[in-house]
Amino acid sequence: MTTWLLYGATGYTGKLIAQEAVRRGMSPVLAGRNKEKVQALAESLELDYRIFELGKDTAQHLKGIGLVLHCAGPFEQTSKPMIQACLEAEAHYLDITGEISVFNYTHSMHEEAQRKNVILCSGVGFDIIPTDCTALKLKQALPDATELSLGFDSDSGISPGTFKTMVQGLGGGNVIRQNGRLTPVPIGKHQRMIDFGRGKKSAMAIPWGDVATAYYTTAIPNITTWIPTPKLAAKAARLLNAAGPLLSTEKVKQLMLNLIDQRVAGPDKEERAATAAHIWGEAKNADGVVKTCRIDTANVYDLTVYGALEVTGRLLTSDFSGGSWTPAALFGPELLESLPGSGRFEIDSYYPLPTH
Missing domain, CATH: 3.30.360.10 (Dihydrodipicolinate Reductase; domain 2)
Known part of the structure; x- marks a missing residue:
């Protein structure tokens, strides 16, 4: 089964997603910058974890990872290095941003994502x-x-x-x-x-x-x-x-x-x-x-948890064409009714x- 990583797991929304994922029988690898917080949450949920900051070597920390759900904002600062790392590691990228600049950057990477058959989908929470x-x-x-x-x-x-x-x-x-x-x-x-x-x-x-x-x-x-x-x-x-x-x-x-x-x-x-x-x-x-x-x-916030995990689950179990996509473009308007x-x-x- 494809291994996926939840980055920003100890934030307010990240923690809700991690807890609900375990309740559903999912096993994300938790990740973030603060070892004390990430380790404590991972041990309480009986999950694996990784500690790293976002930078030029981020892709090295994604070895064996097939999908990243990125929940560490502000996304205007954090999304670009994670997207670049996912493209390098050939792992699908999701985030829960609502920032216009991030959506535009994600969209600008469409052709590279197509070439690598990697899905980039920003905004898999209440935004948007x-x-x-x-x-x-x-x-x-x-x-x-x-x-x-x-x-x-x-x-x-x-x-x-x-x-x-x-x-x-x-x-x-x-x-x-x-x-x-x-x-x-x-x-x-x-x-x-x-x-x-x-x-x-x-x-x-x-x-x-x-x-x-x-x-x-x-x-x-x-x-x-x-x-x-x-x-x-x-x-x-x-x-x-x-x-x-x-x-x-x-x-x-x-x-x-x-x-x-x-x-x-x-x-x-x-x-x-x-x-x-x-x-x-x-x-x-x-x-x-x-x-x-x-x-x-x-x-x-509940919809962000439900939406992020629904999109994650669908990408882990089905094949979709690589590129930059919006949630509705990937799954149709019925995605919302299913949550x-x-x-x-x-x-x-x-x-x-x-x-x-």
Whole structure:
């Protein structure tokens, strides 16, 4: 059986994945930089482990490994050396990132991955399985769509790793896909009312990973991504645009990262169980036809565990063509419906009245 490695196993999400993997009878090799933490977790779960930092010799630590599930962020810093190591070791690469720059880099390695018959699939957690599958479902429902909007509503807590990724992105503004190109825009500029599944709410466009990946999945040229945001908060976000240069300084970021280490803990099992996520998408074509898609899923972090292990299991037991792929491009929109806690896609249509 193919041996697989879980890197970043002692982080909040990595530990959840390791525990659930063992519960399912899977036996990942745990890995990370901190020997004390990795060894303690591996021994408690009766798993093998490896200790190494990411760098030029990372591939040497992947001997005998057929797949790596990479869970050590911030991925903008850690993904490139791990992807390069996986290509060198000819091991499949998965991660749970939501960072646009990482998705773009992974996509840029498509041809090399094809040559080596290695699968690169970034975003096998809540970032981006639910929205990616929703995007493809809408593309199938409206093949000539020219505009795509995606978003989610959830009361999930936040883990230290996710919080740190957000801090690293401070000062960066928003990004949309416009006429096929990634386009920076001020945060808070785009607002609208959206019913994510719990009634209409004020929403704001954010730089979610789908502005990169949904284009690779669907080829729809105009894409925005949304979350519920009170109008007052969206106004405050616009004001923060002026503070972008200050927020993006390493001194300010490091101060916030230190505070996260001291004060932030991820949601516990009971909190996760009580907070489902509500996924929404909308596609529109040049004639004004609109298709809206909704689906409820498990909590953000639980879905990341389920999604990462589902993709890992499928790649370990089946053959797929090498290259850079999104989750939906590999497995279809039904991937999301197959995960624990997920409902079924529901699609509504709007057809504009004819003009005379």
